[in-house]
Amino acid sequence: MPDPGSGACEAPRIFETAEGARLALARTDPAWRRWGPYLSERQWGTVREDYSAGGDAWDYLPHDHARSRAYRWGEDGIGGFGDTHLNWCLSLALWNERDPILKERLFGLTNQEGNHGEDVKELYYYLDGTPTHSLMRMLYKYPQAAFPYERLVAENRARGLDDPEFEILDTGAFDENRYFDVEIAYAKAAPDDVLMRVTIANRGPEPAPLRVLPQLFARNVWSWRAGALRPELSLDGDRAVRALHPSLGPMRLHVEGPAELLFTENDTNEPRLFGVGDPGGFYKDGIGRYLVEGERGAVNPARHGTKCAALHRLDLGPGESRTLRLRFRPSGTPDDPFADFDAVFAEREAEADAFYAALQAGIADPDLRSVQRQALAGMLWSKQLYHYDVREWLAGDPAQPAPPESRKSGRNSDWAHVRANDIISMPDAWEYPWFASWDLALQSLVLAMIDPDFAKGQILLLIDEAYTHPNAALPAYEWGFSDANPPLHAWAAWRVFELDRALTGVPDHAFLKRAFNKLALNFTWWVNRKDAAGHNLFQGGFLGLDNIGIFDRSKPLANGDTLTQSDATAWMAMFAINLLRVAIEIAPADPAYEDMAEKFFEHFLLIAAATGEGVWEERDGFFYDVIETAGGERRPIRVRTMVGLIPIFAVAVLSESDVARLPRLVERLRFFLVNRPDLARLVSRWNEPGQGRTALLSLLRGHRLKALLRRMLDPAEFLSDHGIRAVSRVYADAPFRFPYEGRDLGLAYEPAESRSRLFGGNSNWRGPVWMPVNYLLIESLHRFHGYYGPDFRVEAPTGSGKTLSLQEVADDLSRRLVGLSTRGPAGRPVYGDSRIEQDDPHFRDHVLFYEYYHGDTGRGLGASHQTGWSGLVALLIQQCAIGTADKMHR
Template identity: 55%
Template sequence: MSAEHDRLADAVAEAVPWRRWGPYLSERQWGTVREDYSGTGDAWNHFPHDHARSRAYRWGEDGLGGISDDRQLLCFSPALWNGADPIVKERPFGLTNGEGNHGEDVKDYYFYLDSTPTHSYMRFLYKYPHQAFPYLDLVETNGRRGRREFEYELLDTGIFDEDRYFDVEVEYAKAGPEDLLVQFTVVNRGPGEAVLELLPTLWFRDTWSRGEGPRPRLTSPAPGTVRAEHPDLGTYHLYCEGGAELLFTENATDRRRVFGEENGSAFVKDGIGRHLIEGADTVNPGRTGTKAAARSRLVLPGGGTGVVRLRLARGEVRSENDLLTGAFTRILDARRKEADEFYSAITPAGAGEDQARILRQSLSGLLWSKQFYAFDVDAWLAENGVDPWTSPATRDQEWFHLDAGDIISMPDKWEYPWFAAWDLAFQAVAFAAVDPDFAKRQIELLLDNRYLNPNGQIPAYEWNFSDVNPPMHAWAARFVFMIEYRLTGAADHEFLERVFHKLLLNFTWWVNRKDPEGSNVFDGGFLGLDNIGVFDRSAPLPAGGRLEQADGTAWMAFYSQCMLQMALDLTDRDPAYEELAVKFAEHFLWISAAMGRADGPSPSMWDEKDGFFYDVLRTPDGNASPVKVRSLVGLLPLCASTVYRPRGKGRGLRFQERIEALAARHPQLLAGLSLAAEEGENGTHLLSPLNEENLRRVLARLLDEEEFLSPFGIRSVSRAHAGQPYVFTAGGRDYEIGYLPAESDNGMFGGNSNWRGPVWFPMNALIIRALLNLHEFYGDGFTVECPSGSGRKLTLDEVGHELSDRLSRIFLRDADGVRPVYGGQRKFQDDPHWRDLIMFYEYFHGDNGAGIGAGHQTGWTALVSTFMILFGKLDER
């Protein structure tokens, strides 16, 4: 065990608040629904980036590589100015959904290099050009490009030519839970002298202007010292090294600039930037306010380095000589070493240097993805003039009960700075490898009464809480439960039981709301796979009618299985759960049978000729047509495969008898399934929508390199559609889908409609999980060709390892030293100051593995570390 493991244990026991401070600032608060008071739902334009430096936020704060306390009352973040920019760099810049030719996209280069679970040590790197940041060029050039053209990136502008930029690295190290050491190391990578204004900034989130509490204040009791006094948080001091100049203003809207109105004071949110760039009298000479920066002017020769140190501590630190000298260095070195020890302890034995780097940076990015998320929907509706009971329908009106104020793992703190239900489930699984306690809290969070709708629905995401995300919480809860047990030997049945009872409500919501005909065939619209079909499944369907979704139905079969497994896990403690296990087994059998039953309405989702599952569109005139797109929609039934072991006279005996009786009563209806009555390896039983014959047919497509099997994982759409797009005719109109390995050329979802071919980690994770489950039942005697037609026979366990290796290959250097994730970006491939800075994208090119979409979606893409740990460390056990 490492020192960080000890701190984590203290934090879990809540004996020491090691997690009180962390990277809880968003990278983007502007352009979010919760800051939208437009009345039209146009969040991007109501609060654009151009307002962010001047306009105080309502619900949260943002910054560049910053930190805050766990209620985000006091915030700290670096700000930078190169002497050429029109504004101070306080937050990352990016294009809005309407500005980018492939949707919203951050344009700065920043990297999460390190973090421990308690954030006792963190490291962040930002690359800041010497020249003026090309804001207008990025907007205009991307605006001229079409969907079939590449995005215009910051490197494409030439601003990093001749290495004329600064590497700005910030390290945070905790001397105690509320005593943070901050070190900035700035390197001029360019050939000549360059000047950087470094402005570490401390400010309070605005919790006072609406009468919600008394006003806090920042003052300067001594040179180089800022005192922060807050009625709830207490008193902190920021100590600044050397001769830093302290600049004070207020975290208040510059109404003159934003709205053309008079300001009550010259000291407003953008006052420090205006003073620095324009020489304006917009900083308070009395050295008091709610926002303050410690200005250091670094004049660096070519290749030169500058170091600036600060310390943010609760109360007062007695010995000022120790603040930023000897003790500072010793503590910082100790935290670096302890972070090394922590990651060494969880890295599988035999992992190479590059594998260890990928694991560490992916998990560090995941840990950096935490954000304080506050949103009282009732208050927000009232501030928008909406009465949830009487006003016409408006966004999220039926979620007026939702009252968030928590640390939540975000998919990407710039592109997706809000929770998404199914993302959060995958992120919790990744978190389980480093902090099982936090993983469990994240799973329980959306099931809390402050989030869960009284009708049982889990909120999807703030753009539309009522949208339908895939039901992943049951799977994630049990997976986290099992990972913690495998890693620590502790089985937290109390957690499993709490989650199970809340999920009973959610499962019932699904059955009542998404199976309108009671036929065990489900719809749901979005369901995560938003642009994988030929038309928008969340919109009114062409020719009317109803779409029977193979993925929606498979999600519910999978949900039933996960609830069944949890019920069996709890049966040892309470036999009453066996009845619930039977309930969910019956749900699974009826749902799975409905997917491919021979005696049901024709056609069924299972296509006997193709050996694949498809959606079926049933129109009001009584006609029905399969939508024959070979995609993840048809692979999801493979994922609904669960193995369990009835045990003697205890757990599962009566359960097993009742399942066998059900199968005996309905042999024709259940003929296409793998039934629980059949015993596999080591006394296992399998529940799967696919019998062995049909399983082999689906696997043949899955592992065909001309269809789904990419060198870098499983594609979301079959490559067979590359030369032969699928066309579906309905309502007198043709709808078409082809294989697109990178960005979609379709604007169906406003911008980044991107499921039409790329590799996605979450779906690959579910496929790998299914393969391992199926191997547990079928054993080593069941082999398939991998790739199909190659003559190379692998067990399903080996196929799972093969897919994991292909996914890891995206990030690893190949024989030529090239990382596929960076495609043709030579700066990232060749430059020693860039080539080991790994970004974890939202999805990946289906043919060459290049990263696409959100560049910091370490959330579910951090599953690469889960694969490494599960296939490495746990295999040895």
């Protein structure tokens, strides 16, 4: 796949812009990264905040408690912005005079409440952003009627697994456009000088009241141990707040225009939640109680505390818009805080436009440019502070009641070394406000388009000693660090290296070495822990594919049986190939890595040989998981799913010039050619030069590749109008059946939400289109094309009589995936038959990036802000544009 800057196309000149200059400066001075959208959208219901005996995170700190309870490990808010440790946090609260509570955070259903698992029930969109967060913009849509909390819960609880989710648009809350558009924007005049602009528009047909409360508060760091210093906010004149923090210099919040400044403490309301403590105290929910419930004593009349809000009482006519302006900056600046406010915003907006114009120079279609920019905005808004010291979390805090003894042997108890306190790219800041290792690998690749330094830091993060287990395992995700995610970090490290080199012109071999050294240890962990028989055939569990199997692949089978997994084995072959590729890159300058190149070359060949004999079925032309019984019987599970396509990912094309620089590796290649010709004949073409004097390493020679593609490109099986489905459509009318241990296990084609509760039910791999595996398929096809060239052709679609090169197949799949979000004759497939989202001018150009997509219609499903990996569409758009420009040049 062409990278930015490959072939005849120049790399995007983002570093020649003002924002690019700030990125370059941040390599030595991180000041411009100090403030950003680092608040989560959901801190409640997370493992970090769970101190229960049984690990019931959703119930221990539910949404109803969130407004009244101080968080231990982070903060959340609507449109939140803060420093890297959340010492100070800005966010927005709203009240329409009808809601029962102040709207301070996004509402959604817990895993138990939703008929398909947890799900945010709000409408919000990420509009724009720059990598240093010099400019950030998002849009929140707030109903003018009472927010339908109870109805959303009741209706979804009443629905079954065969029913779709009941969404906020289904409640009628947005009928007749009776809602407010609330745009929240931030701009930095200087690294620590933050401007906040809130623009509210009444989209409804009648006048409507709205109470708008920009908030400033200190993260609670004082309630957990005796003697901790408490920050202080206090009134400073009529329209300003003085902010003093033990860890920072004095700051000042300036509020323009008439506003009532309200103060309380960011402390838990123990009287409300637990029936103890001073009922007359000032608590986290004090501002909401003052405004909504009319409790005058809920806010501090002395005008000081650790949380404050500027209450603006607005009454907006139909179509009317108002803008509020605030500024948070170091104290002592004498000039009018609002004299240059609009000029700073205009300058930052122009700089953002210039930055993206440089990135998108090869993209002519304005809709494509808009989709890509919104996808990247989502990536930037989904960065958050992830703070989780597992040892402290298990032990509890000195100033708090001791947690139950059972926690010491409960969730993540064998990961007490983890001490996370970093800004991390999250898969979804509400539904998945925690890292997952393979998500982060994919997210890093997209971020490398616009911020390669941050992307490299994300790759190195989980392989740091603060995260990686002493046995070299990488943590999977906070609900179960010990689970195994697909080992994608080596691939991601190589790809981020390539993108960084294309953008900067400088190969960062120091980064590659750091990644390689740690990942070589992790590879050994996989070999030692996930190859039960020592035959280079691997297990691994669900491996991110949730319910794709006929049973829970993470649980032991009966009677000592083991499950050899096609995907686990292919991931390990891919792991070996990418470590080989990295070693070849580094070895010319550091000969010690030539030994490692030999090691991973040999290990790849051993895995490849085992794959061909262990999980490939020649009669079907497909790869299957295999049950190995204790008595030595092999029972392939002959169901056609994405598990059998993942072996396509294990491919690398090496240039003759790269290999020729490593004489010992060349000798090793010759040794295997003479002594193990079976390996070359069976699994690869490393000894047969392809186009451009290249060598191929893969699990597939031409015959097997064509056999797999015949299935993959068949519209009756995997190929949909919107990408490759996770399960073959042949099981729509005749589900797959498999007898095992007295049970008749089955798997049907389910193109939408899951019909089972396996892995919670909020994700479904039994038929929908998933962006990450589709992206990896596309990239792999490009690599195969790099070896075979245009004369290697396959029928596409199967049965059409039309043949395409692998490059053309990859390009066609890219167009299908990009087409999920872009406007076509029938609108954007992602919005299905939702007329307001398809047609309304205040909706139709705002794009959501979903966790996965309906296998037949392309409608978005699952988490609605999963720019974590569905943000890969931004990279596909870029690569399609570069590929088109390169073809035009040639």
